[in-house]
Amino acid sequence: MTESTQPQGFTVVIPARLASSRLPNKPLADIAGLPMVVRVAQRALQSHATQVVVAADDASIVQACEAHGVLALLTRKDHLSGSDRLAQACQILGLPDDAVVVNVQGDEPLMRPELINEVARVLTERPDASMSTAAHAIASVQEFTNPNVVKVVMDARQMALYFSRAPIPWWRDGQTDLGFTTLPNPAPLRHIGIYAYRAGFLALFPQLPPAPIEGMESLEQLRAMWHGHRIAVHVTSQAPGPGVDTPEDLERVRQMLG
Helix, strand or coil, X not given: CCCCCXXXXXXXXXXXXXXXXXXXXXXXXXXXXXXXHHHHHHHHCCCCCCEEEEEECCHHHHHHHHHCCCEEEECCCCCCCHHHHHHHHHHHHCCCCCCEEEECCCCCCCCCHHHHHHHHHHHHHCCCCCEEEEEEECCCHHHHHCCCCCEEEECCCCEEEEEECCCCCCCCCCEEXXXXXXXXXXXXXXXXXXXXXXXXXXXXXXXXXXXXHHHHHCCCHHHHHHCCCCEEEEECCCCCCCCCCCHHHHHHHHHHHC
16 A cells, blocks of 8 residues: 555544643744644645644634634643543534544644545554554664654554553664664664544543553553554654754754745
């Protein structure tokens, strides 16, 4: 299956929260004359999505989106996670339980529309999965050992076995006195933070009790796996563009899009 395959109809929801400890008012940060969240929505609108909606926690985000022709919904401020915000957005939109919803993060202005399509397609084709996501091959030992880079290990059917901040799979024979100096073969996989869900699962997910491994790794997707839900993984050959978490990230993206 190639990355040009067109998936069935799906909805993109972009959660956007005004508060950010490292970059205040992040969704509204200017990137070449447009708010960042509008940039993200414009990328998503280039996918095959039947609709693209921003799920905002503040009226200023809704107003900024509407000023640029982007559909936005006002959701509650007290959601604990982006998936909780997505669940409320699905309820407001009246999506049926079997509707496919792709979560594109509001700080990913360089997200490829083709990757959005592929994550939606994988979930559509895998009725045994509750979620889908994406990954690509890690290219350096520094990435492999960096706890800020989330790794994923899959089974033979490209279902996730585990996600971790640790270097997995652990290469038993690859260590020297200096640690890992080369990568295992085949290359380990870096998780890309884009997800597709069915609306019915999104309604269920916030009701699932948090999992111990979720808290330890600080990875919300482990809650789904802890409770027996499967996550299908699309492996892409292209690394994603940088997201925006810090002022330095913002400046880098501004230079790329300016």
